Every structure is written in structure tokens, then in C-alpha cells.
Amino acid sequence: MLAFFKDSTRKTVWKMEAGIVPISLFRFLDGESAHMQIQAFHLTKVHDSGVKVLDDAYFSAPEGSFVAVLGESRTGKSTFLKILGGEEKPTSGVLRIDHKDIYSLSEKERHQWLSDVGMIFPDLKLFPDKTVEENIHFILQAKGASGEGEREAVAKLLSNAGLEGKASSKPSVLSSGEQRMVLALRAMIFRPRLLLADDPFQGLDEKAIAVLFRLFHELNRSGSTVILSTQQMAFLDASRNNSLPISWVKLEQGKLEPLEEIAS
């Protein structure tokens, strides 16, 4: 059995017990994460090229929510997630994450804040010189979540994500789907309080999508706020059919509109 959790000092503690690791990896998480809530008002983003991708948009993600942003290609989903991740400053508007303006944090505060954020962005690639295992260990060290037993825990996690035997492989020998799965595991393994996933299912086969979707769900159930973007309507139907508690919003013409009636 695999379990990892953050103790009262917010350091990740790893526990390994003998036994079969269930498919649902996050079922055995102990403890609760402190939730992260997001509020945005009058959010506008105009790119240098003059294209307005967000136009006076409103967005709210309550603590521990699971929000999926649906939108066509090039509607600004990636930009929106990058704004939430502190990577692209909005042109105007108010963005509060945990009641803080993340764009006015000091370097130390920003680093502290980032240690609670997991990101799955297409351009946030794996280190080509590091093995899969080293790439995952890197994030644990970067987030200050490294600890005893992590090697075994990482191995089990890889195994359950269908990446057994790939721990010592360099990213260049992995398929694009495998690389995407490792990227996702890397973003989740330290159990972030906020997970931002930009089109995480693209290029994955059905089995991998199912595993990843379940991982997101387990992470969310353990207390993390999960926000993902996708352009595939199929997930909307799947979440509705499985009664998954996902809030759907649609990004269109710079506005974020809730699609609650569809999810319910």
C-alpha cells in the first residue's frame, strides 16, 4: 500500500507498506490539505499581438473544487491557466488566490506559494538529461517534499500509471503519451494544494486517460483544488454520466461562463 501526506509541518511524509497497490492511488492519502480558493474579477488579458483572450472575465473556484474549463482551440485556455499559475500577469483585473495577489508577492513568498502549486503545461517539459525517476525526484526536492521512502513510492506510482520499467529511461525514449503521463505524475506527486492542468489528456490513449482522470479525482478528493482545461466535449459527457462533481466553465470570446446545467 502506498500513502503519502503532508504532516503538520507541511512536509511530505512517505509511507510504504507491503501489499498490492490499488489502482486508485490517492485513496490512501492521509490527512487533509489546506484548500486553495481562487477569485477573479474583471480579468482582462491582451497579448502583445493585440489579441484579447480574456475580456472582463469572472471566475471563482471554491476551496477544494474541481473545475474544468472547456473551450475551442486558441480561445485562451492556456493563457488563463498561466495567469492562475502566476506565469502571465493579467493586463487588468483582480485575481486573488487565497486572498492574495500572487503577482505582488516577494520572491520568497512566490517560491513558498509555488511549492503548493502543481502545473501540467505542454511547455513545462521533462528535463531531457534526467531519467523519469530523476525528473520526479527533482520536483519533490524543488517543492521541499523530499523524504524517506520516496524512491519506493515513486516506483509504485510509476507502476500504477503503467510506466513500470521506465523509471531509468530518458524522456527521449518515451512515447509522447508516456511523457505526458510522467508530466502529470510530476505535477501531482507532491500533492499540490492547487493543480493546474492545461489540456492534460491530449495524446493519451483511453486507458491512460482513465488513469489520469482518476488520479485528478483522487487528488481533488484529498483536498486539492484542481483546474483543468480541455477542448474535448467527451469529458463533459463522461463526467455527467459518472456523476463526477466537476464544475464546467466555457471560455468563449474572452468570457468564462458556467455550464452547471450540463454537469448536473
Place this chain on the structure above:
Amino acid sequence: MSTSSRLFYVLKEGFLQLFRSRGLSTAVIVIVASTLLQLSFFLGLSLVLDHALGSAREKFQMAVFLAPAAQPSDRQRIQALLLADPRVASVGLVTKEEALQDFRKDPEIDQMVEALGENPLTDSFTVVLRKDAVEKPDELVAKLRQDPQIEEVDYGKNEWETVSNLTHVARWVGLVIGGFIFLTALFIISNTLSLALWARREDFILMARMGAPTWMRWGPYLWEGLLQGLGGALLVVLLMEALRRGAGEALQKYAGLDMLLALPAGDWGRLYFTLVVLGVFLGFLGAFLALQRKWVREIH
């Protein structure tokens, strides 16, 4: 994360990175080695000069000539005076008879002395100064010259000053040229390391975006620079040791010069140690300067 875990990470990553970017590592090591090789020339020159000056010091003697009217009691008094001086290592008496005997070994002088019909020389003392007093004999000389029973004090002032001044000039010139080479090398090394850093800028940006703290980004890179400097220094030490053995013996055999072989092993050891310290310093400082580039500092 504990300090030891951080240290382990930095050491491991820096070491691995050294091998991952073999081409650039080799370039930096070669640049460090070529710089240190030039610096070692000046350091070696300084060492040889030091050794030569040390040998000259050991041979440094002062001749104190007594006045013709000096009595045996004056001789004893002056000898006691010299022996009591803390700057004096030893005192040897040369009587005027002994001096004459020595002079007459030259046939021409012998004829001149024969024509004079009497011994024109006086008694004298051969004074050897302590090593620490050799540099400043003037004070003692002035004191001795005040004694009415001392006619002259000869210590080869001009020759000594020439040797001493030349040594100082050579050292300063060596220091200036060496310093210039060092700064030039630092510039070249930091630029080479900047290129290495530029080649890895995507990794650096990725690390920052994932929230890796500064020590995780800078630590391995500084350690890698230090290792490259160490590699270059060790290469030079190997070359120097080969040179000491090969060229030293050749110089002695074909030119009769023992300047390399005569240097004690301890001096060579100090030279090698200095080269290693300089190499490590060059590598580390070069890496540090590379990290001060604007584009690196802008990555948060």
C-alpha cells in the same frame, strides 16, 4: 529538506552535469589549464628567484677591516661587539698575515707586495648575518663605521642591492603579468561558462517555473565550475611534474643548469597547491560571474 540532503543533491547534480555536457566541460578544462600553465611560468620564476636569493643570502658575508693602529685589545672588543649583536650569525677572524698569504697566491699581486716590502693589509673579521638581517645591513654597517678602530666595512652593497632590486622588479612584473593573465582567463572562462549556461537556459527556466529555489539552480552549476577548474589545475600539475622530471634532468645534463632539480620538493608541493587553489577559484568565480548575467538574474 536537510542541509546534508541539499549538499548531496548539489554535489551529485554538478558532477553529473559535468559529464552530460562533456564538450563544454572539456573546453573549460582546457582554458583553465592553459591559463594556469601561463601562470605557473610566473609562479615558477618567482620560486626560482626566491631560491636563488635564498642561496645568495646564505652566502652573504660582510668584511670588517680594522684600522692599522688597532691593538689586540681593540680586536677582542670589536669581536665581542659583533658576537653580541643579534643580527650576527657568526664572526671569523682573518689576520693580516692570513690575508696577505691569500693575496700572494696571485703572482702579480705577489710581485707588488714584494716591491712594497711590507704588509699593507689589516686584520679583518668575516661576518655572516642572520637570514632575517640580511635585507637591512645598513644600520649595522653605520654602527660599525662609527668605531674609530674600524677602517672600512665592505658588504658588496651595490651588488646586493642590484640583486635585491632585480628580484623585486621581476616579482612585480610577474605579479602584474600574472594578474593580467588571471583576469583575462577569468573573462574567457566566465564567457565560456555563460555559453554553457545559455545552452541550458531552457532547463534553468523550467526549474524556476517549477519553483526550484535558487540553491537548486545555482548550486550544481557553481560546483560544476569548481570541478572544471579543479580538472584544469590537476592537468597542469601533471604537466608540471612531467616537466620537472623530464626537462629538469635534460637541463642539468645538456646545459649544466640545476634550477629545476635544485628546487626542494616542498617548494614544488607549494606551487602545485597554489595552482590547484587558483584553478578551483577560477572555475568557481567564472561560474559565479556567468550566473550574474542579466538574463540569468531575470529568471525567478
